[in-house]
Amino acid sequence: DVVMTQSPLSLPVTLGQPASISCRSSQSLVYSDGNTYLNWFQQRPGQSPRRLISKVSNRDSGVPDRFSGSGSGTDFTLKISRVEAEDVGIYYCMQGTHWPYTFGQGTKLDIK
Amino acid sequence: EVQLVESGGDLVQPGGSLRLSCAASGFTFNSYWMGWVRQAPGKGLEWVANIKQDGSEKYYVDSLKGRFTISRDNAKDSLYLQMNSLRAEDTAVYYCARGARGNFWGQGTLVTVSS
Numbered sequence A: 001d002v003v004m005t006q007s008p009l010s011l012p013v014t015l016g017q018p019a020s021i022s023c024r025s026s027q028s029l030v031y032s033d034g035n036t037y038l039n040w041f042q043q044r045p046g047q048s049p050r051r052l053i054s055k056v057s058n059r060d061s062g063v064p065d066r067f068s069g070s071g072s073g074t075d076f077t078l079k080i081s082r083v084e085a086e087d088v089g090i091y092y093c094m095q096g097t098h099w100p101y102t103f104g105q106g107t108k109l110d111i112k
Numbered sequence B: 001e002v003q004l005v006e007s008g009g010d011l012v013q014p015g016g017s018l019r020l021s022c023a024a025s026g027f028t029f030n031s032y033w034m035g036w037v038r039q040a041p042g043k044g045l046e047w048v049a050n051i052k053q054d055g056s057e058k059y060y061v062d063s064l065k066g067r068f069t070i071s072r073d074n075a076k077d078s079l080y081l082q083m084n085s086l087r088a089e090d091t092a093v094y095y096c097a098r099g100a101r102g103n104f105w106g107q108g109t110l111v112t113v114s115s
Helices: none
Strands: A004-007 A010-013 A019-025 A038-043 A050-054 A067-072 A075-080 A089-095 A107-111 B003-007 B018-025 B034-039 B045-051 B058-060 B068-073 B078-083 B092-098 B109-113
Touching: A004 A089, A010 A019, A019 A038, A019 A089, A019 A107, A038 A067, A050 A067, A075 A089, A089 B045, B003 B092, B018 B034, B018 B092, B018 B109, B034 B068, B034 B078, B045 B068, B045 B078, B058 B068
Parallel strands: A010 A107
Antiparallel strands: A004 A019, A019 A075, A038 A050, A038 A089, A067 A075, A089 A107, B003 B018, B018 B078, B034 B045, B034 B092, B045 B058, B068 B078, B092 B109
């Protein structure tokens, strides 16, 4: 199975400051159709996961533009340009290229 | 409004069975792959199974070893997960997810396997 490794696992951030989460995969996530199926999910406390980003950098509808995704191959990054209080939660990367789809361990973002 | 509502979670003894359901609304159900994802208490996420729009293709995580079966009824806009030979390690919140890679998730249903 593809192993997804996130860092850091804990991310205390001051309101209004930027945040960055790294995600690395144990093998390339480029699919045979040319797409790279790397998603980012946000799970707020007590809620179900919500997809933020698909295929590395495509923001889902309704996701604030302070969230951005980048990367290629095996190295990916989620960035929040200015953290707001509503961003508190756990962030997961997920690869949807190789079955079984696998998630990173999660990065817990809280306010410093 | 897109909605996925899971049901069927319960406390069950080891070795028992349970059938989860997911009622979909607000979108054309038969146009989407669907899947189940689980999250053990306080733990991360594990993708359990996927099913194609017409049910002709199904995929499972190897660790299930044939104990779980995913199915769907497009006439009822519903997704199912039949779980047999349940073990303590199957204890988790089970989420229904729209799309092969989860573009929308339900609120989940809790399955507890314990004697």
